[in-house]
Amino acid sequence: MTSAGIWVAALSVVLGAAGSALRYPGLVGLAAGFGMALVVAVLAVAGRDGLAVTLHSHASVTRDDLVTVTATAQNRRRRVRPGGRLDVPNGLAPIVLPVQRLRPGRMVTVSTRIVATRRGVWGLGPAVSVRRDPLGLLARTRLVGEQTTLVVRPRRYEIEPLAWSHHQRSDGSARSLPRPGLAEFETLREYVPGDDTRRVHWPSSARTGTLQVRTFVDPTTAAALVLLDTRRxxxxxxxxxxAAFEDAVEVAASVAHAYAGHRLPVRLRTTGGLAWPVGGSTGREEDLLDQLAALCVQEPRPGDAAGSSDPTGLADALRALRRGDAQKTSALLVVVTGVRAYEAPMVAGGHRTGPVILIRTGAARPDARLEPGDGGGDPVATISLDRAADLPDLWRRLDELTSGRMR
Structure with missing residues (x-):
C-alpha cells in the first residue's frame, strides 16, 4: 500500500466512525467512497502479472565505465496490461525502467545507462515488476525474469615495462626479461661481437645492410612477479x-597488463591464495581481470593480535610466487601493499635474484625513490601512492632513476 493508500484507508475508518457516532450520513457516505476506491485498487492490481522480462547488459566492464542495462518485456496475458515500471536490483546504482501499456503478446524494450562505480561481480535482477492502480493507492511487486551477472574489473593505467634487469644483455641493454632461451622468438637487433652467428637472420641482414640477430625468450620463466597484499x-x-585496497588492486592489474601487453611472461599471486596463471606458463589476461574483480580484502583471523601485520602471510606468499623461478630468472618483483605492512621492505629484500619494487598505497603524498640493496645487491625501489592514478607518472620517474643508475 502506498502512502496515498494509507491516507485513504485511515480517512475511511475515521470518517466512518465519526459519521456513525454523530449520525451524519454525509461522512458515512464519504467513508464508503474511500472504501470503494480501495476495493477498486485491489481489483486493479490483483491477478497474474503476465509479464516476461529478459535482462541484458555487458558481460564485463572496467570500473567507471558506462553500463547499458536493457530489459525486454512481453505481455503474456490475454488482456491488456496497464503500464508500470521495472526495478532492477544491483549493487551499483538504482535502476528504474518504465514499461508502457502493453496489448496481449506485445513486446517492448527499454534501457538505461549507469556508471560502474564499484569493482566486483554484481548480480543484475531478477527484475521487480511494480504494478499500481490508476489512483496510485496500491502497488504490487513481483519478481519476473532471471538474474544476469555483471563483472566490473579494476581500472588499469598505461605503463611500460621497466628497462631494468639483474642481467644485462651483451649489447649493453637492460630489460626486465628472463634469460634468453630457445623457446620463443622475441625480436631482431643488430649484431654485436660475441653473439652466436647461428642466430643471424640473413634475409633481414641483406635488407638492412647490417647483421641482424634473432633474440629469444623463455616463456616458462617470468619477466615480472607481482605480489598483491590483500590483508586488511x-x-x-x-x-x-x-580506497587504498582498491588502489592496490588497480596497481597490480596495471603492472600485470603492462608486461602481458608486451608479451612478457608475468605471474601474480595474492596473500589470500589467488595465483595466476594456474597450471601453466601463460594465462589469459581476461581471466586474471575476472579474478581480480571478485577479489576481497582478507579480514584478520580469530586470535590475531590487535595491530599485528601478520608478517608470515606476506613472506609465505612470496615464497609460493617464486617457487620454481628463483634460480632460473632475474625476474622483477613488484610487491603491492598498504602503508601498514611494516615488514614489507624486509620481505621484499628476500628476493635476491632480481630487482624489487615496493609499491605502497594509501600514502600521505606520492613519491618514488631508489635505495641501495643490502650487501651491494640490486636496488630496492619504493613508490608511495595516495591514489592509483599517480602510478604512470611515478613509474616513469622510477624508470628514469633506474636508467640513470645503469648508465
Missing amino acids: LAYTEGAAGD
Whole structure:
C-alpha cells in the first residue's frame, strides 16, 4: 500500500466512525467512497502479472565505465496490461525502467545507462515488476525474469615495462626479461661481437645492410612477479583503507597488463591464495581481470593480535610466487601493499635474484625513490601512492632513476 493508500484507508475508518457516532450520513457516505476506491485498487492490481522480462547488459566492464542495462518485456496475458515500471536490483546504482501499456503478446524494450562505480561481480535482477492502480493507492511487486551477472574489473593505467634487469644483455641493454632461451622468438637487433652467428637472420641482414640477430625468450620463466597484499591489517582502517585496497588492486592489474601487453611472461599471486596463471606458463589476461574483480580484502583471523601485520602471510606468499623461478630468472618483483605492512621492505629484500619494487598505497603524498640493496645487491625501489592514478607518472620517474643508475 502506498502512502496515498494509507491516507485513504485511515480517512475511511475515521470518517466512518465519526459519521456513525454523530449520525451524519454525509461522512458515512464519504467513508464508503474511500472504501470503494480501495476495493477498486485491489481489483486493479490483483491477478497474474503476465509479464516476461529478459535482462541484458555487458558481460564485463572496467570500473567507471558506462553500463547499458536493457530489459525486454512481453505481455503474456490475454488482456491488456496497464503500464508500470521495472526495478532492477544491483549493487551499483538504482535502476528504474518504465514499461508502457502493453496489448496481449506485445513486446517492448527499454534501457538505461549507469556508471560502474564499484569493482566486483554484481548480480543484475531478477527484475521487480511494480504494478499500481490508476489512483496510485496500491502497488504490487513481483519478481519476473532471471538474474544476469555483471563483472566490473579494476581500472588499469598505461605503463611500460621497466628497462631494468639483474642481467644485462651483451649489447649493453637492460630489460626486465628472463634469460634468453630457445623457446620463443622475441625480436631482431643488430649484431654485436660475441653473439652466436647461428642466430643471424640473413634475409633481414641483406635488407638492412647490417647483421641482424634473432633474440629469444623463455616463456616458462617470468619477466615480472607481482605480489598483491590483500590483508586488511596492511591497510588503514575505515573508508581510507578501503580506497587504498582498491588502489592496490588497480596497481597490480596495471603492472600485470603492462608486461602481458608486451608479451612478457608475468605471474601474480595474492596473500589470500589467488595465483595466476594456474597450471601453466601463460594465462589469459581476461581471466586474471575476472579474478581480480571478485577479489576481497582478507579480514584478520580469530586470535590475531590487535595491530599485528601478520608478517608470515606476506613472506609465505612470496615464497609460493617464486617457487620454481628463483634460480632460473632475474625476474622483477613488484610487491603491492598498504602503508601498514611494516615488514614489507624486509620481505621484499628476500628476493635476491632480481630487482624489487615496493609499491605502497594509501600514502600521505606520492613519491618514488631508489635505495641501495643490502650487501651491494640490486636496488630496492619504493613508490608511495595516495591514489592509483599517480602510478604512470611515478613509474616513469622510477624508470628514469633506474636508467640513470645503469648508465
